[in-house]
Amino acid sequence: MTAATVAGAASLPMYDLPEIRWATDALWSAVAARLAAAGIAAPPALSRGPTTHELWTDPALLLSQTCGNPYVRHHRDRLRLVATLRYAAPGCDGPRYRSQLVVRADAPGDGLADFRGAVCALNSWDSLSGWVALAAALPEPRFFRGALVTGAHVDSLAAVVEGEADIAAIDCVTHALLQRHRPGALAGLRVIGRTAPAPGLPLVTRRDADDATVEALRSALRGALADPALAEARAALLIEGIEILGEADYDAIPPLPVSTPPQLSAPSRRSATAPAP
Template structure:
């Protein structure tokens, strides 16, 4: 069996995630569910998400709606208590260099740094936000991670990035030397957050109970470090309703 919470499992909060997993594991034992001793790390995410041995994992909304839907079961969505977002929802903050004037729309013809073309927060959210005004980012730079997108903007290799608000909170907490060189110039509309999933055919109800129980049992300092406040039940239809923009290779300017 496999358990992974890789999406926000930064080195600085690895110990907190380990303690969180042990609470989940204990709660699963109370539900009669055997679970692995430790979280799986440093493996390819798609292999973990699509494994029939996946007991619990966390994915992103865009991979879920474009490829994983129908192949996995939704367990629930962790709530990180972001301001101006419903429970279990999140958004991306647009960032640029601190000395750059303007709002996000003013950067439409400049370079967008994005972590991956299958990222809801880094790719789909900014493109969907601009599409509301009939616009699209067409100058892009792939970075591989939100932290690297922030670094690309700070270094002048890109001009704007859309950073998952939970990741931005981690950047601000653990890399103030980076966040201090940037400023937030807006955010995207909230969408369903990063869901917990399990392999197809597994009963999700006891897994959801175990996770919710573990969140409640978190020590105050671990809760603060992880930003977790609860587990939301968001239907698959809410994830599937989010538009999927074309990938960079198919991106064309809007007249």
């Protein structure tokens, strides 16, 4: 089979820490080579410049990774599910994951209920792991006194460390990656609980991709994730494999909260991280 002459767009933005981009790039190179062998042109390099909205709405999208909540609320009509990665991180269960509830090590309180009236830090109101899952765990709607919207999980952690916020819900894969590759980001913090499990961040393609393209993507992913030559890259990324979830699985994502705490002014930070899930 002859590969298409125009390669589609590809991105893996959600856990793209600078420290492990070598591994993400190695994984993508292996996937792209397998796609080419199946007759599907793939770009030699991942897109990293555009915003996630631009990545996910690109009419030429071949493969990307999105957050479950934006997928369900905003992009279901333009994205098609390909697969969900399985990660080897505390809080993950197959293709499902949780958020770690993180506070300062010296903060009084042993559970979420002890932080009534606190300030929470969150990466975005649209984030499943940073806000929607946390809101679903709250005992009452007006639980927090206020919220800092930081733009990234690592910046939410910094806000808690520096006393600008008291608690944050951090995607457990992000938490595990930081613990391994950037432990200083977690210094002075402790975990007091976890949110309920939710379907993990899905790999997606454009909605009008045909069945043959989707099957080729899945086959390329399976092949790359079973390749012994990529063992080091998989270990760095904490990736174990893929599972195929359906749209009904993502319908289990909690509904949007009926109210949000007052948004407080957050200090400006320039985080060297990927878009946070």
